[in-house]
Amino acid sequence: MSPNPSPKDRSSGARPRPAALLAAGLAAWALFALTCWLVLTGRGAALDSAGLLFWRAGAELRPRGPAWLLEAVRDLTALGGVLLRDLAVIFAAMVLLRLRRARAALVLIGTVIAGWVVEAAIKGLVGRARPQIVPHLTEAGGASFPSGHSFNAALVYLALALAFGTGPANRRALAAGAMALSFAIALSRVWLGVHFPSDALAGWLGGTAWAFTAAALFDRPARAAAPALRPDRPPCR
Numbered sequence: 382m383s384p385n386p387s388p389k390d391r392s393s394g395a396r397p398r399p400a401a402l403l404a405a406g407l408a409a410w411a412l413f414a415l416t417c418w419l420v421l422t423g424r425g426a427a428l429d430s431a432g433l434l435f436w437r438a439g440a441e442l443r444p445r446g447p448a449w450l451l452e453a454v455r456d457l458t459a460l461g462g463v464l465l466r467d468l469a470v471i472f473a474a475m476v477l478l479r480l481r482r483a484r485a486a487l488v489l490i491g492t493v494i495a496g497w498v499v500e501a502a503i504k505g506l507v508g509r510a511r512p513q514i515v516p517h518l519t520e521a522g523g524a525s526f527p528s529g530h531s532f533n534a535a536l537v538y539l540a541l542a543l544a545f546g547t548g549p550a551n552r553r554a555l556a557a558g559a560m561a562l563s564f565a566i567a568l569s570r571v572w573l574g575v576h577f578p579s580d581a582l583a584g585w586l587g588g589t590a591w592a593f594t595a596a597a598l599f600d601r602p603a604r605a606a607a608p609a610l611r612p613d614r615p616p617c618r
Contacts, residue, residue, distance in 0.1 A: 406593030432578035461534035483610035487603035492595035521575035528584035531567035535588025
C-alpha cells in the first residue's frame with residue numbers, strides 16, 4: 382500500500398458516511414419540529430417569557446452583571462453575524478481547494494447557500510414577531526422564528542467541522558466544539574433580548590439539522606463535480 386494517498390483518496394477518505402449524516406440530521410429535524418409545534422400551539426409561551434426574564438433586574442429589565450459582560454455577549458453574538466460567517470466560509474473554501482479537497486469545498490459552499498434559503502423559508506412561513514417584553518440590546522430585524530444567528534451559526538460552524546475533520550475521532554471533536562459554540566451564540570440572542578428562547582433553540586436545532594442533511598445530500602453531486610476544480614499541482618503540505 383502506498384504511504385501517500387492519491388488526490389482522490391484525499392478528497393473522499395475524510396468524508397463521513399452519508400447514511401450516518403442523514404440519521405443525525407433526521408434526529409435534529411425531529412427536535413426542531415417539536416419546538417415548532419410548541420410555538421405554533423402556544424404551549425411554549427410560559428417558558429419563553431420565563432427564559433427572557435431570567436437573570437434580569439430593575440425597572441428596565443436589563444441583564445444582571447457588569448458593563449464588560451454585555452460587550453462580551455455582543456462579541457459572542459457577532460460570531461453568528463453575516464460578515465464573520467461569510468468570511469469564514471470563503472477562507473475555508475479557499476483552503477480546501479488549495480489542499481485539493483474540492484469535494485469538501487463544494488459540499489461546504491452548497492450547505493451554506495442552500496441553508497440561507499431554508500432559513501428564510503421557515504421564517505416566512507412562521508412569521509413570528511420579535512419579543513417586546515425586554516429591551517433589545519443589539520440591532521435586529523425581520524421575523525423572530527427561528528433565530529437567523531442561531532440557525533446560520535450552527536450550520537456554518539458544523540459544516541466547517543465536517544469539512545476539516547480528517548477522521549472519526551477528530552471529526553467528532555470538531556463537531557462537538559462547533560455545536561457548543563453555536564449553542565452559546567444562540568443563548569446570546571436571548572440574553573440580548575432579541576429572540577425568545579424557542580427562537581434560539583429552533584434556530585440551533587434547524588441549523589444543525591441542515592448541516593448534517595446537506596452534507597449527506599450534496600456528497601454525491603460534489604464528488605462528481607470535484608475533478609473539474611482539482612488543480613494539477615501537488616497538494617499543499
